[in-house]
Amino acid sequence: MKLKELLIGIKSIAIIGDTDVDITGVNIDSRKIHDGNLFVAMKGTLVDGHQFITKAISLGAKAILCEDLPTERSADVTYVRVADTENEVGKVATAFYDYPSKKLKLVGVTGTNGKTTVATLLYNMFRKLGYKCGLLSTVCNYIEESAIPADHTTPDPIELNYLLHKMVEAGCDYVFMECSSHAIAQKRIGGLTFTGGIFTNLTRDHLDYHKTFENYRNAKKAFFDMLPKSAFVITNADDKNGMYMVQNTKATVKTYSMSRMADFKANIVEMHFAGMYLNVDGHEVGVQFIGKFNVSNLLAVYGTAIMLGQKSEDILVALSTLHSVSGRLEPIQSADGYTAIVDYAHTPDALENVLNAIHEVDGKGHVITVCGAGGNRDKGKRPLMAREAVKQSDKVIITSDNPRFEDPQAIIDDMLAGLNSQQMKKVLSIVDRREAIKTACMMAQKGDVVLIAGKGHENYQDIKGVKHHFDDKEVVKEIFGLNN
Ligand SMILES: CC(=O)N[C@H]1[C@@H](OP(=O)(O)OP(=O)(O)OC[C@H]2O[C@@H](n3ccc(=O)[nH]c3=O)[C@H](O)[C@@H]2O)O[C@H](CO)[C@@H](O)[C@@H]1O[C@H](C)C(=O)N[C@@H](C)C(=O)N[C@H](CCC(=O)O)C(=O)O
Numbered sequence: 001m002k003l004k005e006l007l008i009g010i011k012s013i014a015i016i017g018d019t020d021v022d023i024t025g026v027n028i029d030s031r032k033i034h035d036g037n038l039f040v041a042m043k044g045t046l047v048d049g050h051q052f053i054t055k056a057i058s059l060g061a062k063a064i065l066c067e068d069l070p071t072e073r074s075a076d077v078t079y080v081r082v083a084d085t086e087n088e089v090g091k092v093a094t095a096f097y098d099y100p101s102k103k104l105k106l107v108g109v110t111g112t113n114g115k116t117t118v119a120t121l122l123y124n125m126f127r128k129l130g131y132k133c134g135l136l137s138t139v140c141n142y143i144e145e146s147a148i149p150a151d152h153t154t155p156d157p158i159e160l161n162y163l164l165h166k167m168v169e170a171g172c173d174y175v176f177m178e179c180s181s182h183a184i185a186q187k188r189i190g191g192l193t194f195t196g197g198i199f200t201n202l203t204r205d206h207l208d209y210h211k212t213f214e215n216y217r218n219a220k221k222a223f224f225d226m227l228p229k230s231a232f233v234i235t236n237a238d239d240k241n242g243m244y245m246v247q248n249t250k251a252t253v254k255t256y257s258m259s260r261m262a263d264f265k266a267n268i269v270e271m272h273f274a275g276m277y278l279n280v281d282g283h284e285v286g287v288q289f290i291g292k293f294n295v296s297n298l299l300a301v302y303g304t305a306i307m308l309g310q311k312s313e314d315i316l317v318a319l320s321t322l323h324s325v326s327g328r329l330e331p332i333q334s335a336d337g338y339t340a341i342v343d344y345a346h347t348p349d350a351l352e353n354v355l356n357a358i359h360e361v362d363g364k365g366h367v368i369t370v371c372g373a374g375g376n377r378d379k380g381k382r383p384l385m386a387r388e389a390v391k392q393s394d395k396v397i398i399t400s401d402n403p404r405f406e407d408p409q410a411i412i413d414d415m416l417a418g419l420n421s422q423q424m425k426k427v428l429s430i431v432d433r434r435e436a437i438k439t440a441c442m443m444a445q446k447g448d449v450v451l452i453a454g455k456g457h458e459n460y461q462d463i464k465g466v467k468h469h470f471d472d473k474e475v476v477k478e479i480f481g482l483n484n
Pocket residue numbers: 028029030031041042043044045046047048049050052151152153154155156157180181182183186188
């Protein structure tokens with residue numbers, strides 16, 4: 001593809017060199033440059049990509065998109081100067097892959113909790129309805145049934161457009177993707193054409209990156225601000241930021257709620273450990289999920305399917321066959337009659353919600369919670385998480401999550417600092433996560449629930465930059481003597 005075709009829609013300040021040059025690929029990482037590529041120099045959070053321009057040229061870059069022109073330039077390289085490469089990179093990437101998001105229906109999900117759940121359930125549902133689908137999520141990316149491991153919740157703009165292009169090639173009709181606040185703020189989704197957007201909920205998270213709650217909230221809102229008039233938004237009227245998110249969007253807004261006037265409504269008729277009976281828009285349906293927040297997630301899925309033109313009866317049949325997403329409220333039964341639940345709750349709010357969901361089920365015994373907090377991430381949430389765990393559990397074992405580059409005991413101490421002496425009576429701390437899970441299982445009696453929170457689907461523990469194999473579900477199954 002010619003450079004000039006990639007520059008359609010780009011606001012350049014200066015172009016030095018030939019724009020008829022053929023471009024073989026676009027990259028934001030000099031280490032991945034091949035002969036004939038365009039290198040986009042980005043000012044990142046750790047380093048300034050401009051310092052790698054020479055390296056990129058030595059690896060074969062034929063064009064450079066940058067904010068600051070290098071003083072020494074190669075005669076056979078074309079330099080394009082723009083005000084902000086972050087604003088332009090998505091447009092270039094999507095042009096290079098021939099605008100894949102225009103050739104399928106792309107729906108983005110944002111919010112603090114529930115993105116993976118909602119996006120995955122939509123992907124599963126639309127496949128059941130007979131469509132070819134793609135999924136971009138924290139757990140894994142899928143092009144139809146073929147899995148591509150995910151490093152991020154939302155990939156970088158180059159990877160993202162490449163995956164969408166592959167989805168077009170595979171004949172996908174729909175793609176459901178998570179839009180993280182980091183990705184929206186860094187404009188990884190820039191240049192994409194969305195058919196729909198979904199808002200789940202908003203509570204505190206990632207303040208290490210966004211600094212203030214307002215910045216975090218506005219990063220989420222920016223997604224809805226960028227949607228075109230032709231798109232739809234489904235927003236959660238039960239969340240206090242639900243209407244704020246959509247106040248400046250050009251898209252058609254629809255609401256969902258469990259308690260207010262809304263376009264899509266549902267309530268719980270009955271709840272057991274095996275699932276719930278719901279009333280969705282006047283129809284009764286049995287689903288294999290527990291917990292109020294899952295009613296909210298299912299409503300987002302239902303409303304989106306309606307907006308995508310599906311019939312209510314077909315959607316309800318498909319809803320009744322869906323089951324929990326990997327590591328999200330996933331139950332494992334022990335032979336001696338207690339239940340372990342593996343869940344990805346890693347924020348105070350998610351812990352509260354998961355424990356609420358467990359308490360909403362009748363006839364259970366004690367609740368024993370195993371949880372920790374990730375290292376090198378938002379420290380403010382640690383004491384709050386310990387408090388939430390203690391509030392709704394009979395016993396809590398505080399342990400390690402992903403310590404990353406921090407001392408695991410110091411993270412545990414930050415969590416314990418949130419508790420008074422009365423609350424401390426319920427708490428044990430065991431640094432080794434496997435030992436912590438074993439101890440919780442040893443304590444459990446018939447009818448009890450052991451909640452193992454924080455890591456969900458993760459199959460590693462990140463210690464000092466090394467990912468050691470560790471899988472909560474696998475550990476539980478070992479303890480239960482179940483074969484994987
Ligand atoms: C803090 C953060 O979000 N960083 C992301 C950001 O990187 P950055 O801009 O900070 O990059 P940098 O390291 O400063 O480098 C600047 C530029 O120089 C380039 N470079 C760097 C070194 C080199 O030798 N050559 C070179 O060209 C880099 O490719 C980059 O373009 O942009 C990169 C490309 O999109 C991301 O890979 C990277 O994710 C890092 C690894 C990360 O850990 N991100 C997490 C926090 C994240 O994004 N999480 C969200 C989920 C959050 C949630 O749970 O909701 C996600 O979407 O996954």
